[in-house]
């Protein structure tokens with residue numbers, strides 16, 4: 411379980427968000443929604459430990475992770491940032507293998523087993539052809555898929571992603587979201603920032619609405635996320651509509667122009 415308790419976060423004592431509290435349990439997909447610049451990435455970076463909380467704490471299984479070593483954090487949380495670049499000539503496989511770093515002894519190289527885990531992760535996302543391609547020469551979407559494979563190889567219990575479908579084509583968005591759903595079914599916790607409220611309505615078990623320094627938690631968004639919440643968040647008229655397709659009900663968000 412992850413427990414974010416009364417967290418305030420920001421930069422050099424410039425608070426961006428205050429009093430953020432929520433919990434994530436095994437199987438949760440927690441989606442963070444909010445306008446540009448509202449503080450989603452700041453919250454994510456604080457949760458994964460890249461920024462120190464100004465106040466409050468992040469606990470995993472009841473322990474404040476502030477003092478955890480890099481290895482311990484990596485075995486528990488995998489983080490996929492919005493952008494990641496590398497000036498080194500790493501191949502796709504090298505990048506995925508970096509997900510295994512926390513399992514390696516000091517100074518030791520990845521084992522055959524690590525390589526198998528990395529290749530399996532690439533196979534799962536159908537990107538084996540990227541294994542020898544130089545990461546810095548890849549397209550934005552290819553890089554994103556390689557980073558997701560890295561996070562699969564990391565085998566952490568909590569995956570934190572900053573706008574994971576950025577750069578992905580339509581099919582890869584669906585593949586990735588279905589993959590996240592499978593991870594949650596297996597008991598992992600997913601925390602992801604997104605600009606697509608429909609993802610929240612299809613996958614989210616909980617959503618965090620970030621605006622004006624405040625985070626509002628909406629449990630069970632399929633039921634409880636309403637037009638007025640989206641209007642308050644984005645400042646435009648948005649309708650949540652239901653469509654029946656092949657005996658399934660799908661919710662979509664339509665902006666009213």
Ligand SMILES: Nc1ncnc2c1ncn2[C@@H]1O[C@H](COP(=O)(O)OP(=O)(O)OP(=O)(O)O)[C@@H](O)[C@H]1O
Pocket residue numbers: 421426444445446447448449450451452453
């Ligand atoms: N390193 C930094 N130092 C100071 N302020 C920062 C820093 N990084 C971000 N900010 C500010 O913090 C605020 C929140 O930024 P953040 O990147 O968290 O927003 P976001 O919701 O993720 O935005 P987007 O949807 O555009 O990615 C913004 O006002 C931004 O300018």
